[in-house]
Amino acid sequence: MTDRAQFDEAGLNPGDPLPILPGHVSHGRFERVLRAGHFAISTEIAPPDSADPGEVLRRAALFDGHVDAINATDGSGANCHMSSLGVCALLTREGYSPIIQVSCRDRNRIAIQGDLLGAAALGVCSVLCLSGDDVSVGDHPEAKPVFDFDSVSLLQTVKTLRDESRFLSGRKLDLPPQLFMGASINPFAPPYANRVDQFAKKVAAGAEFVQSQYCFDIEMAREFMARARDLGLLEHCHVLMGVGVLASAKTAKWLKGAIPGVHIPDQIIRRLEQAEKPKAEGRAIAVELMQQLAEIKGMSGIHLMAYKQEEWVGDIVARSGVLQGRKPWAPSHLHHSKQTANA
Amino acid sequence: MYRVRLWSVRHSRKMEWLYATFNPMVVKLLRGTVKVFGNKLDKPITAVEAAAKGFFFDCKMCGDCALSKTGMSCPMNCPKTIRNGPCGGVRENGHCEVKPEMRCVWVAAWDGASRMKDGDAIKNVNFAVDHRAKGTSSWLKMARDD
Ligand code: SF4
Numbered sequence: 275m276t277d278r279a280q281f282d283e284a285g286l287n288p289g290d291p292l293p294i295l296p297g298h299v300s301h302g303r304f305e306r307v308l309r310a311g312h313f314a315i316s317t318e319i320a321p322p323d324s325a326d327p328g329e330v331l332r333r334a335a336l337f338d339g340h341v342d343a344i345n346a347t348d349g350s351g352a353n354c355h356m357s358s359l360g361v362c363a364l365l366t367r368e369g370y371s372p373i374i375q376v377s378c379r380d381r382n383r384i385a386i387q388g389d390l391l392g393a394a395a396l397g398v399c400s401v402l403c404l405s406g407d408d409v410s411v412g413d414h415p416e417a418k419p420v421f422d423f424d425s426v427s428l429l430q431t432v433k434t435l436r437d438e439s440r441f442l443s444g445r446k447l448d449l450p451p452q453l454f455m456g457a458s459i460n461p462f463a464p465p466y467a468n469r470v471d472q473f474a475k476k477v478a479a480g481a482e483f484v485q486s487q488y489c490f491d492i493e494m495a496r497e498f499m500a501r502a503r504d505l506g507l508l509e510h511c512h513v514l515m516g517v518g519v520l521a522s523a524k525t526a527k528w529l530k531g532a533i534p535g536v537h538i539p540d541q542i543i544r545r546l547e548q549a550e551k552p553k554a555e556g557r558a559i560a561v562e563l564m565q566q567l568a569e570i571k572g573m574s575g576i577h578l579m580a581y582k583q584e585e586w587v588g589d590i591v592a593r594s595g596v597l598q599g600r601k602p603w604a605p606s607h608l609h610h611s612k613q614t615a616n617a
Numbered sequence: 618m619y620r621v622r623l624w625s626v627r628h629s630r631k632m633e634w635l636y637a638t639f640n641p642m643v644v645k646l647l648r649g650t651v652k653v654f655g656n657k658l659d660k661p662i663t664a665v666e667a668a669a670k671g672f673f674f675d676c677k678m679c680g681d682c683a684l685s686k687t688g689m690s691c692p693m694n695c696p697k698t699i700r701n702g703p704c705g706g707v708r709e710n711g712h713c714e715v716k717p718e719m720r721c722v723w724v725a726a727w728d729g730a731s732r733m734k735d736g737d738a739i740k741n742v743n744f745a746v747d748h749r750a751k752g753t754s755s756w757l758k759m760a761r762d763d
Contacts, residue, residue: 378697383745405697405704408715419697426701427745460705468727471740475701479742487705534714535706 288369288605289397299436299482300454302399303603304343304371308483308512313568313596314575316343316373316485316514317587319365321355330356330364333584338604340588341578345402345485348375352412359389359396366397369605373456374398377406382422383431387441390432394451402456402485403428425457426479433480455480459513460487461498462537470501477511484511485577488518488529490538490559492566499570512574515567519580519590520556523547557583557590564594622675622694623720629689629729629736632673636685640759647760663754680750680758686738688729695722700743702726 291301298305307314317337322329337344346361358375365372374393376386390401405425409417423431431442432455439450457476461469476484489495495515502508520526520538523546530538542559549555564576576596580587591597625632650658663678670676670691674684677693683700684691692700696715702723706714711724730736750758 405699407706408696410696410715421697421699422748423745424697424699424701425704426742430742430744458705460707463703463705463707464709464711464721465703465707465724465727471727472701472703475740475742479701533706534708535704537709 289367291397291399294452300399300452301397302371302454304373304400305454305482307342307602308574312600313573313598314342314512314514315340315578315591315597315602316345316575317341317578317580317584318345318347319361319372320581320584321347321358321361323355325356327364330361331368334365334368334370335606336584337587338606339601340591342575342602343371343373343400345373345375345577348377348404348406349380349412350375350377350407352379352407352409352414352417354413359393362393362398363396369603371400371603372398373400373402375402375404376428377404378421378423378425378428379406379409380417380420382420383442386423386428387431387435390435390451390453391447394453399452400454400456400483401432402458403432403481404458426475429455429457429476429479429481454482456483456485457481458486459484460535462487462489462491462494463535466494470498470505470507473502473511474505474507477507481511483514483574485514486516488536488538488579489515489563489567490518490542492563494537495567496570499572503572508572513572514575514577515570515573516577516579517560517563517567519560519578519583519586520546521583522552522556553583557586557593560590561594564590564596568594568596618672618675619719621673622691623725625673626688626690626725626729630732630734632689633685633733633735643756644759647756651757651760659754659757662757663752666754666756678752678754679746680753680755681746682755683743685735686741686743687723688726688731688733688736688739690722690726690729692722692726694719698746699723700745 294301298309319333334344344365346358348358362372362374403425409415409419432453434440434442436450436453439447459473523543526538526543526546529536546552546555567573567576578587667678674691675694676691679693695702697704703721707721707724708714711721713719713721726739730739
């Protein structure tokens with residue numbers, strides 16, 4: 275079977291699950307792209323402050339044909355928005371490949387295990403396990419932080435549900451959730467020397483892909499990947515390095531100051547300051563970073579975070595050329611091929 | 618106390634030695650005590666443990682002590698109570714994203730572990746704590762477990 279045919283496959287309904295290929299764990303397209311050895315792109319959808327399903331689909335449509343997966347954030351920055359499960363349910367109906375982000379901040383092990391089953395039942399095929407931002411940084415600092423799990427024990431839990439077909443309590447599942455398991459990494463924050471050990475723990479707990487915090491420092495990324503390769507981690511886990519699109523020097527400084535764990539070298543900030551059109555410069559920086567990251571041995575893809583600049587994702591991906599002409603599957607593509615088939 | 622807690626991590630090697638030397642003795646002693654007194658002395662024993670470990674490590678009495686596996690830095694002092702840290706939000710100066718005045722508990726943990734003989738234990742995956750054990754003694758647990 276050619277790659278093309280594998281990715282074009284779809285049932286009558288675009289949300290129908292695909293068959294699980296040998297050696298795969300999920301029904302999803304995202305896992306197929308990565309395991310086929312293609313360079314992949316994932317991105318993030320900003321969940322609306324609204325109960326409007328149309329708004330979710332409008333935001334997702336901006337990514338059509340440009341990305342292989344869409345992360346649905348779970349109250350990121352500890353701010354309240356539409357839930358990741360709600361966003362994912364809307365997206366899977368259309369045939370998108372959402373990655374459900376699950377944070378440990380708001381729910382305990384009873385709620386999370388239930389949500390994981392619900393997500394899989396709604397057609398979600400990939401999950402990103404996060405510890406989550408603390409409530410104190412968000413818009414409800416008076417809320418009770420839960421943190422029953424951390425990201426690593428959450429990974430272990432998904433693995434237990436999926437591979438042992440049981441709840442943590444031991445109670446059996448009739449049908450396990452077939453989820454492709456992901457986690458986050460941040461090679462750009464202390465303790466630098468141990469970040470790869472931390473990555474190794476996530477792989478040991480079951481991570482099959484990881485997405486990183488913003489990478490603005492290629493040297494650090496190279497070093498991290500070299501160490502991960504030496505430890506043999508890349509044989510078990512796909513790395514998608516995070517790339518951000520900076521709108522101005524001011525945003526860059528704000529990100530650096532206000533979001534702990536974000537490392538932006540001064541020379542990037544200087545470039546934005548000196549640019550005539552800072553927004554265009556921010557996109558040019560993203561394109562360059564993507565190209566440089568794609569050249570690092572063992573890199574599986576890019577996680578492109580273009581908050582408030584989502585309409586530029588297609589342009590940035592195309593200009594970077596990292597997909598080498600491959601066009602990711604999108605629902606619009608399906609409508610199109612059905613029309614041609616009917617004609 | 619924060620200052621003592623930092624001191625304990627700096628001297629993790631010594632603390633590990635103390636732990637390796639005295640812990641089996643304490644457990645052995647408690648095993649005898651438990652045999653004779655049942656659970657009658659649980660309260661004072663728990664209070665002694667809480668006071669000693671509270672002084673050196675700001676112990677939170679989670680009931681599932683991980684100190685020997687976390688570079689002598691108690692993970693329950695992490696505002697997110699992460700047992701496999703750190704999170705991605707550590708500040709450039711190694712301090713906590715939630716409490717900027719505090720050194721990240723897990724930066725301290727990896728640092729402490731690097732000085733310990735069995736420091737590599739930090740690389741093992743820890744599962745989430747059993748919340749029913751909160752406030753109970755880890756020493757008594759060890760004495761009763763085997
Ligand atoms: S920075 Fe360190 S201490 Fe603070 S929440 Fe993260 S892991 Fe915990």
